[in-house]
Amino acid sequence: MSSPEVMFVMATAQPEAPSRILSGSELKALREDGVICAPEVLSQSWVDQIATGIEAAQTAPSALGEILSMRNRGFSADLFMWLYNDEFKRIVFDSPLARLAQQVLDSPTVTHWYDQLFLKEPGSDVPTPWHHDLTFWPISGDQIVSIWIPIDRVTSESAGLEFIKGSHMWSNRFKAITPDYNSFMVNPELEDMPDIDANRDKYELLSWDLEPGDVLMFHPLIVHGSPGNSSKNNTRRALASRWVGADVVYDPKPHTMPLPANHGLDPGDQLGGPIFPTVLQGE
Numbered sequence: 001m002s003s004p005e006v007m008f009v010m011a012t013a014q015p016e017a018p019s020r021i022l023s024g025s026e027l028k029a030l031r032e033d034g035v036i037c038a039p040e041v042l043s044q045s046w047v048d049q050i051a052t053g054i055e056a057a058q059t060a061p062s063a064l065g066e067i068l069s070m071r072n073r074g075f076s077a078d079l080f081m082w083l084y085n086d087e088f089k090r091i092v093f094d095s096p097l098a099r100l101a102q103q104v105l106d107s108p109t110v111t112h113w114y115d116q117l118f119l120k121e122p123g124s125d126v127p128t129p130w131h132h133d134l135t136f137w138p139i140s141g142d143q144i145v146s147i148w149i150p151i152d153r154v155t156s157e158s159a160g161l162e163f164i165k166g167s168h169m170w171s172n173r174f175k176a177i178t179p180d181y182n183s184f185m186v187n188p189e190l191e192d193m194p195d196i197d198a199n200r201d202k203y204e205l206l207s208w209d210l211e212p213g214d215v216l217m218f219h220p221l222i223v224h225g226s227p228g229n230s231s232k233n234n235t236r237r238a239l240a241s242r243w244v245g246a247d248v249v250y251d252p253k254p255h256t257m258p259l260p261a262n263h264g265l266d267p268g269d270q271l272g273g274p275i276f277p278t279v280l281q282g283e
C-alpha cells in the first residue's frame with residue numbers, strides 16, 4: 001500500500017475531476033449528433049482562471065494572435081496560449097478538461113492538441129464561417145474532441161456557436177473559408193461549403209444558450225460556425241480546448257495549419273512530446 005505522502009503527490013499531480021461526469025446519454029448523443037452541450041461541468045473557479053488567462057492573452061497576445069485578430073472589428077483570436085501563459089498552462093495540466101476529454105476519447109492516453117481563443121466584442125461583425133476542423137489539421141485519427149468553454153453567458157445574439165446535427169458522419173470534405181493571410185489552408189481539391197445560411201431550413205441546426213460552467217463538446221468533422229456578436233453589451237469570450245487519444249498521429253498534409261516549429265514529430269508519429277503533452281497516461 002502507498003504511503004500517504006506518495007498518495008498526496010500522485011493526487012496533486014493529476015488533473016482535477018470535473019464537477020460531474022458525463023452521462024451515458026450525453027456520450028451517446030455526442031457519438032450520434034457530433035456535438036453536445038454539457039451543462040455545469042466546470043466550477044466558477046476554473047471559469048475565473050480561464051478569464052484571467054484570456055485577459056493576459058489580450059494584454060500581451062502572441063505574434064500569431066496579432067495576425068489572427070481583427071481588433072478594429074472587435075475580434076480577438078490566439079492559438080497555443082498555454083506555451084506562453086501560465087494560467088493556460090494550469091488549465092491544460094490541472095483543470096478537469098483532460099478528464100472530461102478522457103470520457104469521450106476511449107483512449108488509454110489523453111494528449112493536449114492545442115488551445116484557441118475566440119473573443120467577439122459587442123457589435124463585432126466578424127462571423128466564424130461554417131467549417132469543419134479536421135480537414136485543415138495536420139493530424140489523422142479518430143480519437144479527437146474539442147471542448148468549447150464560454151466565459152460569458154452566450155446566446156444566439158452574442159455569437160452562439162451553431163452546428164449541423166450529424167454532419168460529422170457526412171462523406172463530404174469542405175474547403176476552409178479563411179481570411180487572405182490563411183489562404184494557403186484552402187485545399188482546392190475539397191468541395192466548397194454549401195450556402196448554409198441561405199438554406200437554413202434544409203439543415204437540422206443545433207445551438208444552445210450557455211452559462212459559464214457549461215461547455216460544448218464536439219467532433220472534429222462536425223460542420224459549425226457562429227455569427228458576429230449583435231448584442232449591445234455582452235462580450236463573448238470562449239476558449240476552445242482540443243484533445244486527442246492514442247490513435248492520433250502527426251500527418252502534415254498540404255493546406256493544413258502550421259504548428260510551432262519545435263514539436264519534434266515525424267509524419268506518422270503518435271501525437272505527444274513537449275508541444276502536445278500527454279496529460280493522462282494510460283489510465
Ligand SMILES: O=C(O)CCC(=O)C(=O)O
Binds near residue numbers: 148224240
Ligand atoms: O468561437 C467561434 O466562433 C468558433 C469556434 C470554432 O470554430 C472551434 O472551436 O472550432
